[in-house]
Amino acid sequence: MKKIVIAIDGYSSCGKSTMAKDLAQEVGYIYVDTGAMYRAVTLFAMRHGLFDAEGNINVEKLESLLPEVNISFKLNPKTGKPETCLNNEVVEKEIRSLEVSQHVSPIAALPFVRAKLVEQQQAMGNEKGIVMDGRDIGTVVFPNAELKIFVTASAEIRAQRRFKELEAKGMPADFDAILKNVEERDYIDTHRETSPLKQADDALVLDNSYLTIAEQKQWLMEKFHERTAE
Numbered sequence: 001m002k003k004i005v006i007a008i009d010g011y012s013s014c015g016k017s018t019m020a021k022d023l024a025q026e027v028g029y030i031y032v033d034t035g036a037m038y039r040a041v042t043l044f045a046m047r048h049g050l051f052d053a054e055g056n057i058n059v060e061k062l063e064s065l066l067p068e069v070n071i072s073f074k075l076n077p078k079t080g081k082p083e084t085c086l087n088n089e090v091v092e093k094e095i096r097s098l099e100v101s102q103h104v105s106p107i108a109a110l111p112f113v114r115a116k117l118v119e120q121q122q123a124m125g126n127e128k129g130i131v132m133d134g135r136d137i138g139t140v141v142f143p144n145a146e147l148k149i150f151v152t153a154s155a156e157i158r159a160q161r162r163f164k165e166l167e168a169k170g171m172p173a174d175f176d177a178i179l180k181n182v183e184e185r186d187y188i189d190t191h192r193e194t195s196p197l198k199q200a201d202d203a204l205v206l207d208n209s210y211l212t213i214a215e216q217k218q219w220l221m222e223k224f225h226e227r228t229a230e
C-alpha cells in the first residue's frame with residue numbers, strides 16, 4: 001500500500017488532535033501536532049517575559065531568541081503517545097493551559113515563527129507516512145498532500161469539549177472564558193495576514209458537531225483506504 005501525507009486542518013478544539021492521533025495509530029503513521037509547536041514557542045516567550053500586561057509581544061527579542069528554541073516530540077514509553085518537548089523538557093501539560101491558549105494566536109501570526117516551524121514540519125513529512133494537524137497543513141505545509149481534511153464544529157460544542165478536557169485534567173476551567181477564547185482564536189486564525197486558516201480547494205469537509213467518535217473514525221478510514229488504493 002502506498003504511503004501518503006494526511007493533512008488535517010480546522011478550527012481550534014474541534015477534536016482534530018485526538019482524531020489525527022487515533023488515525024495515525026490505526027494506520028501506523030507518524031503523528032505531528034503542529035498546534036503544540038506554536039504553543040511551545042508561546043510558553044518559551046512567556047517564560048522569558050516577552051509579553052507585557054496587555055499581551056503585546058516583544059517581537060524583536062523573540063526573533064533574536066528564536067534560534068535557541070528547539071521543539072521536538074518524544075514518545076512517552078508508558079502511554080505510547082508523543083509528547084511535546086521544549087529544549088528537551090517535556091511541556092505537554094504546560095502548553096495546554098488556558099494562559100498559553102490566550103497568548104498563542106499572536107505568536108502564531110508572526111511570519112518568522114511560522115517560517116521556522118513550517119520548515120521543520122516539511123522536513124518531518126519528507127518520507128510520507130505522516131498525519132499532521134494544524135491550520136495551514138493542506139494549504140502551506142503540504143499543498144500536495146494526498147488526503148486533506150478540513151474539520152469543523154460549532155463554537156459552543158468546541159468550548160464544551162475543551163472545558164471537559166481541562167476539567168478531566170484537574171485544571172481550573174470557566175466555560176464562558178473558554179467560549180470567548182475559542183471565538184477570539186477563530187477570528188484571529190481566519191483573519192491573520194500570514195497563512196490564515198482556510199479550507200484548501202481540494203480538502204474534504206468534516207463537520208463533527210453531531211458525529212460520534214466511531215462514526216468519525218469510520219468516515220476517516222474510508223477516505224484513507226480510497227486514497228491509498230488510488
Ligand code: DC
Nearest residue numbers: 012034035038104105108134135136
Ligand atoms: O490546535 P491548537 O489549538 O493547539 O493551536 C494553537 C494555536 O496555534 C492556534 O491559535 C492556531 C495556531 N496554529 C497555527 O497557526 N498553525 C498551525 N499549523 C497550528 C496551529
